[in-house]
Amino acid sequence: MSRLKRIYDWFELRLQLEGPVGEVVLHKVPRDTASWWYVFGSAAFTLLMLQIVTGILLALVYVPSGAQAWNSLNILNHQIPLGWYLRALHGWGSDFMVAVVFIHMAQVFLFGAYKYPRELTWTVGVFLLLATLGMAFTGQVLRFDQDAYWGLGIGVFIMSRVPWIGGGLVHLLLGGPVIAGATLSRFFTLHVFVIPGTLLLLALVHVWMVIKLGINEWPMPGRLVRRSTYIADYNKLAHEDGIPFVPGAFWKDLIFSGAVVAAVAVCAAVFGPYGPGGQPDPSIIQTVPKPDFPFLWIYAVLSYLPPSMETPFILVAPILMIAGLLAVPFVAGEGEKSWHRRPVAILALASVAVAWAVFTNLATFTPWSPHMNAWSGDTLPVRYLEEATPLVRQGAVIFQAKQCRNCHSVGGHGGQRGPALDDVATRMTVDQLRFKVVSGGGNMPAYGKNLSPPEIEALVSFLETLHPKGQSPAIDAAQQAVENAAASPPGSQGGTP
Amino acid sequence: MSQSDSPNPPSAGTEIKPAGEHTSDQDNPAVVSRRWLLLKAGIALNGLVGVALAVPIFRYLLGPVRRDSYYNSWVSLGAADNFPIGETRLVSYRNPFTRSWDGQTDDIACYVRREGSAQFRVFAINCAHLGCPVRWFPQSQLFMCPCHGGVYYADGSRASGPPERGLFTYTYKIVGGELQIDAGQMPTLSNTAKLVQIATPGKDGDSSCRG
Numbered sequence A: 001m002s003r004l005k006r007i008y009d010w011f012e013l014r015l016q017l018e019g020p021v022g023e024v025v026l027h028k029v030p031r032d033t034a035s036w037w038y039v040f041g042s043a044a045f046t047l048l049m050l051q052i053v054t055g056i057l058l059a060l061v062y063v064p065s066g067a068q069a070w071n072s073l074n075i076l077n078h079q080i081p082l083g084w085y086l087r088a089l090h091g092w093g094s095d096f097m098v099a100v101v102f103i104h105m106a107q108v109f110l111f112g113a114y115k116y117p118r119e120l121t122w123t124v125g126v127f128l129l130l131a132t133l134g135m136a137f138t139g140q141v142l143r144f145d146q147d148a149y150w151g152l153g154i155g156v157f158i159m160s161r162v163p164w165i166g167g168g169l170v171h172l173l174l175g176g177p178v179i180a181g182a183t184l185s186r187f188f189t190l191h192v193f194v195i196p197g198t199l200l201l202l203a204l205v206h207v208w209m210v211i212k213l214g215i216n217e218w219p220m221p222g223r224l225v226r227r228s229t230y231i232a233d234y235n236k237l238a239h240e241d242g243i244p245f246v247p248g249a250f251w252k253d254l255i256f257s258g259a260v261v262a263a264v265a266v267c268a269a270v271f272g273p274y275g276p277g278g279q280p281d282p283s284i285i286q287t288v289p290k291p292d293f294p295f296l297w298i299y300a301v302l303s304y305l306p307p308s309m310e311t312p313f314i315l316v317a318p319i320l321m322i323a324g325l326l327a328v329p330f331v332a333g334e335g336e337k338s339w340h341r342r343p344v345a346i347l348a349l350a351s352v353a354v355a356w357a358v359f360t361n362l363a364t365f366t367p368w369s370p371h372m373n374a375w376s377g378d379t380l381p382v383r384y385l386e387e388a389t390p391l392v393r394q395g396a397v398i399f400q401a402k403q404c405r406n407c408h409s410v411g412g413h414g415g416q417r418g419p420a421l422d423d424v425a426t427r428m429t430v431d432q433l434r435f436k437v438v439s440g441g442g443n444m445p446a447y448g449k450n451l452s453p454p455e456i457e458a459l460v461s462f463l464e465t466l467h468p469k470g471q472s473p474a475i476d477a478a479q480q481a482v483e484n485a486a487a488s489p490p491g492s493q494g495g496t497p
Numbered sequence B: 001m002s003q004s005d006s007p008n009p010p011s012a013g014t015e016i017k018p019a020g021e022h023t024s025d026q027d028n029p030a031v032v033s034r035r036w037l038l039l040k041a042g043i044a045l046n047g048l049v050g051v052a053l054a055v056p057i058f059r060y061l062l063g064p065v066r067r068d069s070y071y072n073s074w075v076s077l078g079a080a081d082n083f084p085i086g087e088t089r090l091v092s093y094r095n096p097f098t099r100s101w102d103g104q105t106d107d108i109a110c111y112v113r114r115e116g117s118a119q120f121r122v123f124a125i126n127c128a129h130l131g132c133p134v135r136w137f138p139q140s141q142l143f144m145c146p147c148h149g150g151v152y153y154a155d156g157s158r159a160s161g162p163p164e165r166g167l168f169t170y171t172y173k174i175v176g177g178e179l180q181i182d183a184g185q186m187p188t189l190s191n192t193a194k195l196v197q198i199a200t201p202g203k204d205g206d207s208s209c210r211g
Helices: A003-015 A018-026 A040-059 A069-078 A083-110 A119-142 A146-159 A166-174 A181-213 A230-240 A245-271 A293-304 A307-331 A343-365 A390-401 A430-439 A453-464 A477-487 B034-061 B189-199
Strands: A028-030 A242-244 B073-079 B088-094 B107-114 B120-124 B135-137 B142-144 B151-153 B158-160 B172-175 B178-183
Touching (some): A018 A245, A028 A230, A028 A245, A040 A181, A040 A245, A069 A083, A083 A119, A083 A245, A083 A293, A083 A343, A119 A146, A119 A181, A119 A293, A119 A307, A146 A166, A166 A181, A166 B189, A230 A242, A242 A245, A293 A343, A390 A453, B073 B088, B120 B178
Antiparallel strands (some): A028 A242, B073 B178, B088 B107, B107 B120, B135 B142, B142 B151, B151 B158, B172 B178
16 A cells, blocks of 8 residues: 555545545536536636635735725735735636626526525525625725725715614714724624625535535426426436536536636736725815726616605615515526526516616716816817807806816716707707706706806807807797897787797 | 445545434433433523623624714814805814724815804715715805715705705804814714704705714
8 A cells, every 4th residue: 555545544534525525526417517607606616715815815914994904005005025916816806706706696597597496505696696795895995095985985875864773874884973993993894704704604505505406407498397306307317417527517617717717817917906096084075986896887876866766766776686686586496497488587687787787887987977177177179269259258268167067068078967068059049048057957056146147148158159060059939030020010920929 | 414324435444433323212302301401401501691692792783873972072173263254165173083093084074164254054075965075166156076966056955966955064153263063973864864854944955963
């Protein structure tokens, strides 16, 4: 007996792992499930491991103190050798993990893998998704820069809308009356102990069930799931036409996981770490806070809600969304698995994906946010001021100086909160322009109290010139008719005033 | 998965099997035996200790949940004469409730608008929508929020955008020529909105930051 074998036997006698491990490794899976479509779950688990390792390494340096956290991140970025790379690995690993978890969920949904008897695997998976998002949010807080500070503020304002106990919840969330050191400490606890512990435990339960119940078979149109026959059918499929999990299916998992970690490593090296942004000093208000990528869609949704919908939506929608996800296997626990015969499922997934993509895309350029520096920074195209009268020029100055530009673009520059004004004169008559400026309406503030009558006159004169060459400004047909009637001899027909 | 179910016993062939069957009536759960009774006593004891420990643990966890009066106190914003009548100024103060490791997070900004010799309005920096810092534009006499585009007039009332109400205001007093505000908490809908009607009846957009 070789020395190695003797050492192996010494450990095996004490650990007795050969039986259970052999069972896991060699358990039969249906031949078709050894597919490239079935690699996302293992990749998510690999990324979780990467996050744990890089997280522990970052904790060697990071200081979870309100006064020092931001400094310690800058020291990681600039002074600790390759500290920037570890931060980048952890940050990109986080983005990849969120993405892979969502892709995994979409694939499981598409393949009907949540149906009997894997309902609980899905339920645990929903909580794994929530835990992953929880890690992403608490991780953003640990960056403890301006985005983290004001992102917490948004969390506070959402919490504060809960009836009766909102105030108490805010104190609990913050660990005190304001966002401060105590807040960072508790988010550190959540990010480093509470959520990862839960995540790891749930992930092990999730994997345990995948092994015990077998990997979902490839969906075939017409092969229906029935509680009475499914387990027998699956065992037949796995044992008569199955292959051992290792190596037949596992090699694809290994290669994909390796590729994903390599992608994280390359992204981290090429793009580097994210932040930290400005220092967490709330008296510096020259900031445009924005959440991290996984939460951009929420940021967009919150900007489009009408005021009356804010509180009900913010409080009810998350509960409905989570309840909806949890309900999936209990509403559709049997029947067809193939996407060829599940049009509603396909439509639902496609709608969610399109909505998510649209909102996320919108949040990358935030058309609803005023451009805070547009009034002082953006230039006016010269062609708008050629042959302009002094009054029109005065109006152009007022247009800039009164921050109109923060919400309205001209010549492609400026805010997008309101409509672009390059051809506003073709849409509105002088009177309509004046009325809109003075009394506002819709999403526009009323400027009546903030502009003097001469200023309004100059501004409207400038706006009146904003129309494409060869296209005349809008006119009030009725007013013209009245003027014509006044000019023409009495008795002729004209408009009424 | 118990060892006895294992299909491949270890090659060493010396597996130590734990006793798998009831060895006596005393291990039968249906029989009220001394050992079952003691097991139940053990569970009961642990349950009791657990409950006894849960009380202080929850009290500790709920530690930050305090009455507003615990956190709030009067903070000076400097001499009232520093604020010209008719203008809105950005000032910051040190939050009265601090920990030594808070760093700069306790430097809270607010806007002071002086409307008369003794009339002030002190606005919280936080947009009433989701708390982002609003910016004052004296030229157009508007507050604008960079996050979701909430806009407020000079008096703090809502002009446009997603907020449901005007800016939060602090209660203030003038003591010995000094402007003082009742501050200490991040103003939110839960600790200020409930006082809207009481503080200034019928006036939207004006309430106290004091809960």
